[in-house]
Amino acid sequence: MKPTALVYSSHNRCEYIHNEWIVERALQSHDNKTLMYLPWSESGSGGAFGTPQQFGWGKFEWYLNRFKQYGLEADTFYYSDDMTREDAQDFFHKLATTEVVILGGGNSSLGLSRYRGVGEHFFGDKDLFQRILNDRASRGKLTVGFSAGADQLCAILQSQIYSDLSDPVGFGLCHDIITTLHHDSSRDSELAEGARKFPHCMIFGLPNDSGIAVNQDYLPSGNIWQVVDFIVDQSWDIASEEFHIKTRQGAGIDHFYSDGRKWTFHGGDKMVRVIAPDSSWQDAWIFTAQGQCFHYANQEQGQFSSVSEVLSHY
Numbered sequence: 533m534k535p536t537a538l539v540y541s542s543h544n545r546c547e548y549i550h551n552e553w554i555v556e557r558a559l560q561s562h563d564n565k566t567l568m569y570l571p572w573s574e575s576g577s578g579g580a581f582g583t584p585q586q587f588g589w590g591k592f593e594w595y596l597n598r599f600k601q602y603g604l605e606a607d608t609f610y611y612s613d614d615m616t617r618e619d620a621q622d623f624f625h626k627l628a629t630t631e632v633v634i635l636g637g638g639n640s641s642l643g644l645s646r647y648r649g650v651g652e653h654f655f656g657d658k659d660l661f662q663r664i665l666n667d668r669a670s671r672g673k674l675t676v677g678f679s680a681g682a683d684q685l686c687a688i689l690q691s692q693i694y695s696d697l698s699d700p701v702g703f704g705l706c707h708d709i710i711t712t713l714h715h716d717s718s719r720d721s722e723l724a725e726g727a728r729k730f731p732h733c734m735i736f737g738l739p740n741d742s743g744i745a746v747n748q749d750y751l752p753s754g755n756i757w758q759v760v761d762f763i764v765d766q767s768w769d770i771a772s773e774e775f776h777i778k779t780r781q782g783a784g785i786d787h788f789y790s791d792g793r794k795w796t797f798h799g800g801d802k803m804v805r806v807i808a809p810d811s812s813w814q815d816a817w818i819f820t821a822q823g824q825c826f827h828y829a830n831q832e833q834g835q836f837s838s839v840s841e842v843l844s845h846y
Contacts, residue, residue, distance in 0.1 A: 533747055533759065533839075534557075534672060534674070534747065535674065535745035535746055535747045535759075535761060536668070536669035536672065536673065536674060536675065536705065536746070536747055536748075537669065537674070537675055537676075537677070537685055537705035537706050537745070537746040537747075538553055538554065538674060538675075538676045538677070538743055538744070538745045538746070538763075539676070539677040539681070539682035539685050539686065539706055539711055539738070539743055539744055539746075540676075540677070540678060540682060540738060540741070540742065540743025540744075540763065541678075541679065541682065541711075541713040541714050541715070541738040541739065541740050541741070541742060541743065542678070542740055542741040542742075542743075542765070542768075543740040543741060543768060543773060543776040543777055544591075544768055544773070545591075545592070545594075545595040545768075546741040546765045546767050546768040546777075547765075547767040547768070548741075548763075548765040548766075548767045549741060549743055549763060549765045550595060553743070553745065553763065554567075554632060554634070554674070554676055555567070555596070555599050555604060555632075557631065557632050557674045558604055558606075558631045558632040559599065559602055559603065559604060561631045564629070564630075564631045565602075565603045565604050565605055565631065566604075566605045566606075566607075566629075566630045566631045566632070567596065567604060567605070567606040567607075567630065567631065567632045567633075567634070568606075568607055568608065568609060568626055568627070568630040568632075568633050568634070569589055569592050569593075569596075569606070569607075569608045569634045569636055570608070570609060570611075570633065570634065570635050570636055570681075571584075571585040571586075571588035571589050571608060571610065571611075571636045571637075571638065572585075572610075572611040572635075572636070572638075572642075572643045572646045572647060573588075573635070573636060573637060573638030573639050573640060573642055573643030573646075573680040573681065573684075574587070574588040574636070574637070574638040574639075575638070575639070575642065577611065577612050577613040577614070578610050578611075578612045578613075578614075579608070579610035584638070585610050585611065586610075588636050588637060588638060589608040589610075589636070592606075592634070592636070593606070593608075609623055609626060611646050611650075615650065617654045620650050620651075620653075620654040620655070621654075623650065624651075624660065624661075624664060627661070627664050627665075627668075628664050628667065628668065630673075631673060631674070632673070632674045632675075632676065633668070633673075633674075633675050633676065634676040634677075634678055634681065635647075635675070635676065635677045635678065635680070635681025635682075635684055635685065636678055636679070636680070636681050637678055637679030637680045637681065638679070638680045639680060640680040640683040640684055640689050640690075640691065641689065641691070641697060641699065643680055643681070643684055644684055644689075644699060644702070645699070647661040647662075647684075648661060648662075661703075662703045662704075665685075665703050665705055666705075669705060669748075675705055677705075679713055682711055682713060682738070682743070683702065683711065683713070684702050684703055685702060685703050685704075685705045685706055686702045686704070686705075686706045686709045686710050686711050687701070687702055687704050687706065687707060687708050687709055687710060687730075687733055688700050688701060688702060688710050688730060688733060689701075689702060690710060690711065690712045690713070690722075690726070693710075693712075693722055693725055693726040693729060693730075694722070694725070705746065705748075706744070706746045706748075707746075707748050707756060707758055707807065708732055708733045708734065708758075708805075708807055708811055708814070709733060709734055709735075709736065709744075709746070709760075710726055710730060710733050710734070710735040710736075711735070711736050711737075711738050711744070712726070712735070712736075712737045712738065713738055714738075714739070714740055715737030715738055715739045715778075715783075715785075715786060716739060716778050716783065717783075717786070719737060720737070720786065720788070720794070722737075723735055723736075723737045723786060723787070723788045724788045724792060726788070727788040727789060727790045727792075728790055728792075731790035732811040732812075732814070734787065734803075734805070734816075735787065735788060736785050736786070736787050736797070737785065737786040737787070738785060739778035739779055739783040739784075739785070740776055740777055740778055740779065741764075741765040741766070741767075741768060741777055741779055742762075742763055742764050742765060742779055742783075742784075742785050742799075743763045743765075744760050744761065744762055744763065744785070745760070745761040745763060746758060746759070746760055746761075747759045751806070751843065751846060753846065754809060755806050755807060755808055755809065755846060756805075756806070756807040756808075756809060757804070757805070757806055757807075757843050757846070758804070758805040758806075758807065759802060759803070759804055759805075759839055760802065760803040760804075760805070761801075761802055762784075762785050762797040762798065762799060762800070762801040762802070762803075763799060764779050764784060764785070764798060764799030764800075765779060765799075766779050766780045768780075784796040784797055784798045784799075785797040785798075793831075795818070795831070797818075798820070798821060799821065800820075800821025801818065801819065801820050801821055802818070802819040802839065803816055803817070803818050803819070803828070804816060804817045804819070804839050804842045804843065805828075806842075806843075806846045815828070815829070815846075816828035816829070817834055817836055817842050819838075819839070825837065
């Protein structure tokens with residue numbers, strides 16, 4: 533049961549997340565060791581040297597080039613105002629077939645408008661990008677969201693907590709989840725407000741360097757099951773950058789309930805959720821890295837010993 537979505541916040545290319553959770557997924561394929569980075573949330577058109585999109589790709593390219601010797605084929609696809617229908621067809625083909633796709637950083641709303649706009653402009657279908665992401669998930673391929681990309685793969689953009697965006701809805705590969713990026717304890721009030729404003733969603737504050745990996749599908753009952761893995765990375769050990777890596781200072785992944793309660797997740801923890809299709813009801817269980825089980829609603833010790841046991845109960 534491998535995750536099909538990974539959303540994360542990082543200062544640089546920390547080894548644990550980028551190698552073990554992202555690159556290795558591509559390298560595990562016998563005949564499709566491909567990875568595509570999309571800098572579409574960066575401003576500007578095209579990828580000429582020094583442009584924002586090229587700079588965004590460059591922050592990953594140096595790291596991914598290390599894995600060429602193992603067969604990794606990593607590339608990018610730049611958004612351009614001059615994109616042709618043939619370019620768009622090529623893009624959507626690569627989106628569908630590439631083993632690992634990373635939605636990069638920048639401005640969340642700008643990226644969303646471009647991802648949806650290309651499908652609408654060339655094929656009259658603004659949901660084409662999202663349907664391909666869903667199809668990727670159904671075939672077990674991994675879609676990654678970094679920074680703005682993390683925002684986009686969730687249910688609602690984090691800016692909607694304090695704003696009224698014209699298009700706040702994300703792609704939902706992390707169903708009924710909201711994340712805030714570069715989180716630290718000074719932003720707990722933002723998490724608490726998001727939990728209060730969107731009680732059907734679970735909201736997580738991702739510090740540098742951390743993330744959540746998600747797998748989800750439908751149960752025979754019609755309800756949605758979701759498994760969330762919590763990832764904490766302390767591998768980036770450059771002393772001069774220590775301030776930026778909150779996980780090296782002991783930070784976990786903070787979560788607020790809609791009633792104001794707080795829970796902090798740590799690396800290796802899991803959550804299992806069962807959600808009604810209309811989001812009117814949900815239940816959840818937390819499994820700590822030490823093997824303890826807690827019922828999410830009352831935080832009391834639970835009776836289940838595994839993820840599969842929880843899902844068989846529903």
